Amino acid sequence: MNLRDSKVIRNFVLKAHIDEVEFYEEIYDHVASSYEHRIDSKQTIEEHIEQEIAPSFGGIEGLESMIDAQKRMKRSRIFNDALKRYFSFFTTISGLAKSMLLATVIYLLSIYTTETLFSNIIGIVFILPALAAYIMQARFKHLCRKRRLPFKTSFTNRIVFFVSTMFIACFQGVPDIVSRIVIGKRFNVLNYLEQFEFIVLPFVFHFSIYAIVCLTLISKRLQLKTSLNT
Structure with a gap:
């Protein structure tokens, strides 16, 4: 995978408004890994994203929905961690x-x-x-x-x-x-x-x-x- 491929993946991730490190890295790594292990070696990164990646997420909207769900879970874990630490002072x-x-x-x-x-x-x-x-x-x-x-x-x-x-x-x-x-x-x-x-x-x-x-x-x-x- 060359620099151009990397920029295409980056633009795809940012197009879904994913600009937070945790989710950016996760999606970027997923797309890069999928592209490197593609069946058709002649398939370009644009074609791979359009034909394989985007449909697997349900398009940009599906990807955004998945990230929103992950954010809710991560937010809940952080709040629970904070509460657990607070109550540990009494329990x-x-x-x-x-x-x-x-x-x-x-x-x-x-x-x-x-x-x-x-x-x-x-x-x-x-x-x-x-x-x-x-x-x-x-x-x-x-x-x-x-x-x-x-x-x-x-x-x-x-x-x-x-x-x-x-x-x-x-x-x-x-x-x-x-x-x-x-x-x-x-x-x-x-x-x-x-x-x-x-x-x-x-x-x-x-x-x-x-x-x-x-x-x-x-x-x-x-x-x-x-x-x-x-």
Whole structure:
């Protein structure tokens, strides 16, 4: 298979709006393998795609439907993985030990640090998952541009990014937007909760676990993409 054949396969995959690394690689490898093992050696790549590949997928529409189904399954696996990791802090021995250590650290910080310092620490923990997720996305796009790859994003990265930012978006973004629309003033939920120690400490505890889960998912993605060489 020469460079021209490779470009034809690439155009076929991109024509189906498949620009995410996981699905691009899967379809590209499938088409390339099928073409290399074709029965008729005189068959061109265009003919092979038109006569063999496209019909097997049900055309471009069928290929897009198949990718959509795979996206749903992958999205479900990522959410289930995140939930499993979160609940492991309360359902496993090692998780309970980590939870006790985390709760102790938070409690000691609330007692032995100044109110301003504790508030700053909470703020850092609050934005850390979203910041790390943004870096993950930016790093992947940089690698794609640097290596001139035909894709610029990863579906898994996008879902991990969503998981890592949805809490701050719902918890801080939505109330602030509503407040500005209704009463014309900004509203910081975290600053409001800091008035009530019996609420803010449990909240910081659970959010810290959420942050650890997000950072773990992000770390896995960064390690995986270190060897990106498609």
